[in-house]
Amino acid sequence: MMLQVLLAFLLFLSFFSCTSDRPEPINLGKDLCEYCRMAIADKRFAAEVITKKGRVYKFDSIECMVAYYNENEEYIKKAYVTNFSNPEEFIEAEKAIYVRSQEIRSPMGMNLSAYKNREKASSVKGEILDWKGLRELIKKEYKFSH
Numbered sequence: 001m002m003l004q005v006l007l008a009f010l011l012f013l014s015f016f017s018c019t020s021d022r023p024e025p026i027n028l029g030k031d032l033c034e035y036c037r038m039a040i041a042d043k044r045f046a047a048e049v050i051t052k053k054g055r056v057y058k059f060d061s062i063e064c065m066v067a068y069y070n071e072n073e074e075y076i077k078k079a080y081v082t083n084f085s086n087p088e089e090f091i092e093a094e095k096a097i098y099v100r101s102q103e104i105r106s107p108m109g110m111n112l113s114a115y116k117n118r119e120k121a122s123s124v125k126g127e128i129l130d131w132k133g134l135r136e137l138i139k140k141e142y143k144f145s146h
């Protein structure tokens with residue numbers, strides 16, 4: 001009997017510890033940004049975080065996701081951004097290369113886009129940032145508060 005209880009407990013633990021860490025598809029016009037509550041209208045700027053409990057939060061812009069990330073880092077397991085060059089592809093936020101460019105207008109106005117590698121990011125005129133630099137920029141300049 002004790003062995004059965006132990007096995008049931010282990011099965012229960014494994015069920016809840018196996019949360020997915022993969023991003024979910026973005027449903028344009030239906031999914032709302034967790035930070036600013038606007039509908040996600042352009043996949044090129046979309047982003048997601050997955051919490052340690054397995055909840056997925058979607059964002060309409062990189063700046064909204066990073067602001068949320070900065071405020072809730074201890075609860076976040078993974079963060080993703082879409083590849084501006086291929087919006088169906090998600091990139092781990094920590095590995096992406098970011099460009100802040102006046103040539104690309106993003107939904108929340110900071111004109112940020114994400115790329116899979118530095119070579120692709122360098123093809124866009126603007127300031128190139130890594131994950132750490134992006135987080136500092138958002139702390140200093142992103143003023144949206146919900």
